[in-house]
Amino acid sequence: MTRKPAIDPRSGDVFTWPVRVYYEDTDAGGIVYHANYLHFMERARTEWLRHLGFEQDRLKEQDGLLFAVSRMLVEYLKPARFNDRLEVGVKILRRGRASMQLAQDVTGQGGERLCTATVRIACVDAFSLRPRPIPSVMLKEIDVAD
Amino acid sequence: MTRKPAIDPRSGDVFTWPVRVYYEDTDAGGIVYHANYLHFMERARTEWLRHLGFEQDRLKEQDGLLFAVSRMLVEYLKPARFNDRLEVGVKILRRGRASMQLAQDVTGQGGERLCTATVRIACVDAFSLRPRPIPSVMLKEIDVAD
């Protein structure tokens, strides 16, 4: 398996969100607990949607829809530690009718990649949790970078 | 402040639930993260209610009620560490119309107290989150030890 950056830093299409590592994020190995990178990535996706003009609480209440992770490939390259300041990237790779695929990188202060993921997000009904089409107003904002 | 055991081990009225410390529970200090003792205590309260015959998912769906922590005094006496096997106690101290007060201790394998808490649980409406009377069928089961 080659390790090409999932998110190309030369592209202008990457949304990034800063995250600070607190004690809550670490484990007794002295590093960030592996599951907690998923928290960081979800924060960045939330802020990316907010940046595009979409608030998920309103999407749930007004449109009855949720975005749920349906598949995730995560690679842990280097550990992040307590007090580190990280950047979490979001870049759209593919956009389907009811799902999208994102590349997400977590990088350290020196720009080194610590964790990289490909994440498939499904648009689902908030009640039944069954797939639903992504609203067209949203599709317009989510452009796939070339 | 004196440090009398919140739960008297000589009493027969203590419900205890075993908890194993996994990596998820620890932090970079090498010990259990302080907020995670609250997880352990909530697991023990859930199992105590189950032991008394009450399933909280059914209480929510059928009776529209939740139990929520409204106040908590927690003392951290000694740290728990990765891989420790703990016991978490639940003992009812006081029972009101819409709330109850519990004593909860977390003890280590040698019986030493690591963390002790007094927890007030409110019975609330699952939708409005406003106080509601504890169901009478439940009050019968929740006896206050003397």
Place this chain on the structure above:
Amino acid sequence: MTRKPAIDPRSGDVFTWPVRVYYEDTDAGGIVYHANYLHFMERARTEWLRHLGFEQDRLKEQDGLLFAVSRMLVEYLKPARFNDRLEVGVKILRRGRASMQLAQDVTGQGGERLCTATVRIACVDAFSLRPRPIPSVMLKEIDVAD
């Protein structure tokens, strides 16, 4: 028990830190999970120390000391929900030789108090976890408001 604000908003001595509620912070009751307010409070304490010039990773490595919660009284007044933007306050109440007592409030966007706590923080040896005097350089910075 009266419910005087633990942190007086008219005082200039309150450090505040913004926190956004993400999915990771909520539970199936639709609100912030009670233990997760402790995460928010710890983030605010970390940023308060950073604001005063103290980085906890350096304190651990160079001075071999940690700050650990030794006692906490938490009151849950109103629930916070997904997507809420909160403010978390830190105000020092008392300062001992090896510990300090802080008032911490979590407030919502309208300024309403959601959760209030009194937290005792102990300065401990990073290895033995036994009490240690707070460094004098730190004591100078931590002034008790009147």
Place this chain on the structure above:
Amino acid sequence: MTRKPAIDPRSGDVFTWPVRVYYEDTDAGGIVYHANYLHFMERARTEWLRHLGFEQDRLKEQDGLLFAVSRMLVEYLKPARFNDRLEVGVKILRRGRASMQLAQDVTGQGGERLCTATVRIACVDAFSLRPRPIPSVMLKEIDVAD
């Protein structure tokens, strides 16, 4: 992508560990938060190693080694909910000199698969976090099923 069970239930080589869903595991969507399945899987791996005779706290102290997740492919098939009782499986797929690959399934009470993962675990030095050979005494116990 076909969805063959990562863990073959007909094989005798699957270690399973029960997990109960508590409030701490859920989110405001009413279901288990996606990152928390990784907690469940790590608990099962810990118990699997314990079952084989290996305690990770001793491995760290005596041998100076840790097991760390280096890569993970997770598929979320159906949501788990508050109060569900789950089974988490561990089955070894491949065994290298310094890493192993595991299949892990989370199944519900009716045996339905909710979440399935392929997890690569690296054996690393507890201090430097660099790859280290898996101890030979351990390799003997970790047999790859055919």
